[in-house]
Amino acid sequence: MPQLGARLLSLGELSPEEAYDLLDRALRIAAPGDERVANESEAAAELALLCGHLPLALQIAAALLVLDRDKPVAELAESGDRLLHLDDGERSVRAAFDLSYGRLPAEQARLLRLLALAPGPEVTDEVLAVLDGADAPPVRVLDALSRAHLVERGSGRGRWRLHDLVRAFGVGVVEGDAGLLAEGDTARGRVLELYLRWARAADGWLRWLPGKPAPERFGDRAGALAWLDSERAGLVAAVQWAREERYADTAVRLSQYLAEYLDWRRLFDDWVTVCGVAREAAHRAGNRAREAIAWNSLGIALRQTGRTEDAIDAHIRARDLYQFVGDGYREAFAWGSLGRALRQTGRTEEAIEAYTRARDLFQAAGDRPREAMAWDNLGTVLRETDRAEESIDAHTRARDLHETAGDRHGEAMAWNNLGSALWEAGRVEESFEACAKALERFRKFEDWYRAGQTLSNLALAYQRATRPTEARTHYLQSADAFTRANAPAEAAQARTRAEEVTP
Incomplete structure (x- = not known):
């Protein structure tokens, strides 16, 4: 439409610095003395972010500021709604998207709409194929959308993303048409089912013990963790679809398969979000058993x-909900979790009672690995109440039960705790040997947080034994392990303690 002065504009975004300069330059061209962007640099950066760093949106924002020389930059930034509806009377962001979208062939328009509904900021080829309802990702259609600057390559090979403003536009198109909305709901349902199947398999690998049937889909535990890491943002976003009744049951089940992973990676904010959504959805549905699971998982994340x-x-x-539905086995989990929280607040006698209840319920159910965990927790709180010999006995029982069950990670935790109990009893060399066994196993599992804890325990023991060189070395190794575990506060504390060690 050259007779109207129209031209195609790239939707590619600028860098934050380029976006800021565009705003500043546009205002100074209109009035050389206009220093609003320079004087309100933080507000200008926020305005650029709300514009998605897109040239068209930035140009329209600048035009509105030029038209009203008294308008502060902050005022325009605060009035945004992602500035999707930004309009200076001649141009609008929505109009530009409408024009681009209207020119797309049907298959490209459909894929763009479906991509806008995907969970998380990026989507993999695998998830994209499921959204599309196909056996393989539509590479040709994706390439065409990429050339039109409507779809961008993601953070790695086989990953795709939409600019936030393009996503908002696509969602708006879908919500405005009942037929497209039904198509989108079906596509999201397919993605949720895919995530449920794969998350169940990945969770199975995280909990797998030697001698048990290997879970499906992943070759090993490392492969399961790698998939969870790559899909984490999408998985967490998909659980939040539980707010919609049609997805609630599947999304709540998905949340349960993410608990072990989020705990393992120490992604506690995500865990709180996932559990909170699941608890609300289960409560609305009147499913007290699933609500109890969500409450207990939420409690762990909160602690x-x-x-x-x-x-x-x-x-x-x-605990009360499990008692209400008569599920004594899962009630044991609630007692164990309650014991840890009570112990953390110093209510040790109540913690001992809670751990004892958990141990007895797991023992009655014949679950030896869980019984071992209860023994291990009980041993820790007994040590804190100066009952060293009882503590050693409890940790020894835990270690032996884990070993019999083939739970090498649980065995490592028991060795670590046994080392602490032996130290308290004055059995120093035995303590060093126990911690070394724990450390060896934690490293094999790449459980860097617990490896960091064990190294800190060893460092403290060496420090008390007046062996400063070994103490400093172990503190520094502890800091490295905590860094790998995404625990910066603990890493900083370990480095500080290393510096405080005196020869």
């Missing part, structure tokens, strides 16, 4: 983020 009193309340709610 890890320092909200211990809230965690205690969550575990009590879970």
